Amino acid sequence: MPDNTTTVAAPTPEQVRAALEQVQDPEIRRPITELDMVKSVAVAPDGTVDVALYLTVAACPLKDRLTSDVKTHVGQVPGVREVRVELDVMSAEQRQTLQTKLRGGRTEREIPFAKPGSLTRVFAVASGKGGVGKSSVTVNLAAAMAAKGLKVGVVDADIYGHSVPRMLGVTERPTQVQDMIMAPVAHGVRVISIGMFTPGNEPVVWRGPMLHRALQQFLADVYWGDLDVLLMDLPPGTGDVAISVAQLVPSAEILVVTTPQQAASEVAERAGTIALQTRQRIVGVVENMSWLPCPHCGERVEVFGEGGGQTVADALTRATGAQVPLLGQVPIDMRLREGGDNGEPLVLADADAPAAAVLISIADRLSSRARGLVGMSLSVSPAAR
Structure with missing residues (x-):
């Protein structure tokens, strides 16, 4: 009888390399072939296919995931029977070359978002006082934008009260390649925080110059990639960090978070009017904890009063001479707090929840403007005659 079985020929090295082009470094989010990681x-x-890879550092926290991804993609090539992966480590020279490549051919440090041609929208999320849910708003906006397919980063600039890593469920620590920092990614959001560098729950006891330097490192030394949006969770008030943000990223737009009560709204106005001194644009106001749905009848219960968000928006409109909108009123929802504790933002856990729907709507409004130079300050003035 004739033998009807067919034998698939072994793949060529070119076919294997084509498959490796689909494998991205989990930290850098670019193909390993492009990063010269294929040895x-x-x-x-x-x-049987043997693939040797260069890791950026020996203690690469995601090397198991990288190995698994290589086996998955190469294993799908017709004719592959087995995939074996060998790991090596880049030399100092190779890491320096990679760092220069990631910086677009530049060897010096610089803040990419401060460059005149930067297309990344930077939002500095500010509040007049603590306890208004500024970090919850930041985290949920970031997660909502990333879920839409945008490339999003978050700087936890609240050095003393850092909470973003927990709220986004970040457990990995940053990896260092030479003097460049690879920030962890959670829910599609690249995140950096001082809490990733301090042991346990140890407090940060720094004064102004050290705060400025830390923020500068977060912006210049972290590999952010080509972000669409960068959100910066600022400390409450108008202190050193807010001033440093204005100096380091002059194009950053201020997003003010407040609660409805008068005490919070009055302080929030002060946080917003710092834009008059720094010449930054106020993109809008978010009123958090606006109301509580009654568990029995469903009617709104204004636990903290009402109207504070609109009051802040109106006051900032008068003070700056530019329209400052109230972007949304986020109702109280226990799941918003639970999501922060569990590292699962509400906008992802239950997008139909009333609070999530408002936050998603705000994220849509903030990210609706296309990337480009329209609306950006070009730092020019009319010539004298």
Whole structure:
């Protein structure tokens, strides 16, 4: 009888390398072939494929995931019987070359978002006082934008009260490649925080110059990639960090978070009017904890009063001479707090929840403007005559 079985020929090294182009470094989010991480590829006649990779550092926290991704993609090539992965480590020279490549050919440090041609929208999320849910708003806006397919980063600039890593469920620590920091990614959001560098729950006891330097490092030394949006969770008030943000990223737009009560709204106005001194644009106001749905009848219960968000928006409109809108009123929802504790933002856990719907709407409004130079300050003035 004729033999009807067919034998698939072993793949070529070129086919294997084409498959490796689909594998991204989990931290850098770019193909490993583009990053020169593929050391060698060998294909045996029986279909066994040996792939040798360079890790950026020996203690790469995601090397198991990288190995798994290589086996998955290469294993899908016709004719592959087995995939074996060998890991090596880049030399100092190779890491320096990679760092220069990631910086677009530049060897010096610089803040990419401060460059005149930057297309990344930077939002500095500010509040007059603590306890208004500024970090919850920041985290949920970031997660909502990332869920839409935008490339999003978050700087936890609240050095003393850092909470963003927990709220986004970040457990990994940053990896260092030479003097460049690879920030962890959670829910599609790249995140950096001083809490990733301090042991346990140890407090940060720094004064102004050290705060400025830390923020500068977060912006210049972290590999952010080509972000669409960067959100910066600022400390409450108008202190050193708010001033440093204005100096380091002059194009940052201020997003003010308040609660309805008068005490909070009066302080929020002060946080917003710092834009008059720094010449930054106020993109809008978010009123958090606006109301509580009655568990029995469903009617709104204004636990903290009402109207504070609109009051702040109106006051900032008068003070700046530019329209400052009230972007949304976020109702009280226990799941918003629970999501922060569990590292699962409400906008992802239950997008139909009333609070999530408002936050998603705000995220849509903030990210609706296309990337480009329209609306950006070009730091020019009319010539004298």
